[in-house]
Amino acid sequence: MPPRLNRRGLLGAAAALPALALPTIARAQPRYKPEYKISVVGNRPIALSESAFVWADLVNQRSEARLNFKVYPGSSLVGGDQTRELVAIRQGVIDGAVFSTINISPQVREMNLFSLPFLMPNTAAFDALVGGEVGQALFRSLAARDIEPLAWGENGFREISNSKRAIRAPGDLRGLKIRFAAGAIFSEIYTAMGANPVQMSFADLQPALSTGAVDGQENPVNLFLGFRMDSLAQKHLTLWNYCADAGIVSLSKPVLASLEPRDREIVVEAAREAGQAGNNAARKGLGANGDRSSLDECARRGVEVVDLTPAEKRAFAQATRPVFDKWAATVGADLVRQAEAAIARVG
Structure with missing residues (x-):
């Protein structure tokens, strides 16, 4: 016959169970993809590409390798045809992109706003659009297509x-x-x-x-x-x-929804910083603050x-x-x- 446990022994065994389970819980990690594919037209020094690489670097660093964002420049994942990036995200071929509004305007008619000839005379006008109600309305148009726009950027006036x-x-x-x-x-x-x-x-x-x-x-x-x-x-x-060619740092809605809250916050904040990095690259040396x-x-x-x-x-x-x-x-x-x-x- 097995030895009988007294009441004290039972309580001791029960108290030990949570301690045994704790290491397993602590080691649990979200089941993320080995790699998240980010597409962008061209390569550095294009301002949109600068945004893409800054975004990936910040996400990879701040997530402590939980996330692996990899940039594919030159729209290489869509055969070099930058106009196919939006469709590719919706199909799950790529996970995110730093879009040019020009390249997605054939699919999202509202994005042709930035292509209206001589609408925006300068960067102050551009900033007024993307930073206000117009920018929010354009983001809603993109979000209706299962793509989460995270931040505005800029490729520059053409x-x-x-x-x-x-x-x-x-x-x-x-x-x-x-x-x-x-x-x-x-x-x-x-x-x-x-x-x-x-x-x-x-x-x-x-x-x-x-x-x-x-x-x-x-x-x-x-x-x-x-x-x-x-x-x-x-x-x-x-x-x-x-x-002007506006940029939009974007991620697939299902991909963003799959992230833990802490990682979602990292991705969004890094996107905003990446958009600003693109702005800085686009405007460098063009006369602002005396820099020509x-x-x-x-x-x-x-x-x-x-x-x-x-x-x-x-x-x-x-x-x-x-x-x-x-x-x-x-x-x-x-x-x-x-x-x-x-x-x-x-x-």
Whole structure:
């Protein structure tokens, strides 16, 4: 017969049970993926790529290796076609992205707001949009597609360069083959000024410039410098701020929901810091606070930089106004009016 336990022995055995279970509970970890795939167009020094890498680095460090965010630059997970990133997240092919609003605007019509020609004159206007009710409304549009937008960033105002001549008036664009990334609105903008627009992925842009397949392109100044477009016959650069490329640090809704609260907080806070890092990269050396280092570098490389006057910009705005009005209806008249009011308040 087994030995009988007295009352004291039973109590002692019961008290020992929680102590035996504690190490198992303490060792339990959330069942996360071995890797979370983050997509972004291009690579450093593109400001959006800067945001993506900063985001991944901060998340990996602060989660103490519970999370492993890996950045796939050049939209490599979608075959280099940055316009497919949004669909890929919804399909579970990738887990997150730092989107360009230009690249997702074919699927999310409201994002064409940032592409309306000459809506935003400067960074103060851009900040007024993303930091207010307009930015919140745009985030809701994206959230309705099972994607969680976590923070705004910026890739910069898109300026125009070409290999033929200085551009100071709409007529100077006549006959030029100009590459654009995505979105029918850009085709219509350049057609309105007599140019020949050519849609092309970023991966194909540099070879096209080097062979003369296109005469020019439109991208932020710091991207122009980072990818040495001056070495691809792009010797004429016009600063016209005709539209801005906003960035959105985003994660799949199911992925975010799968994270423990502490890790969800880490991901969201890191996204906000990453968005700001992109802003800083996009705006560096363009004249704010007296820093003109990027513009000076253009001149050092032999690039003619034309900085349009307000009157010259108005001529371009007038030439493209029919496109603006048409696409304002597509974006949503109420949203555009809200945006114009926000911009007016910051002068």
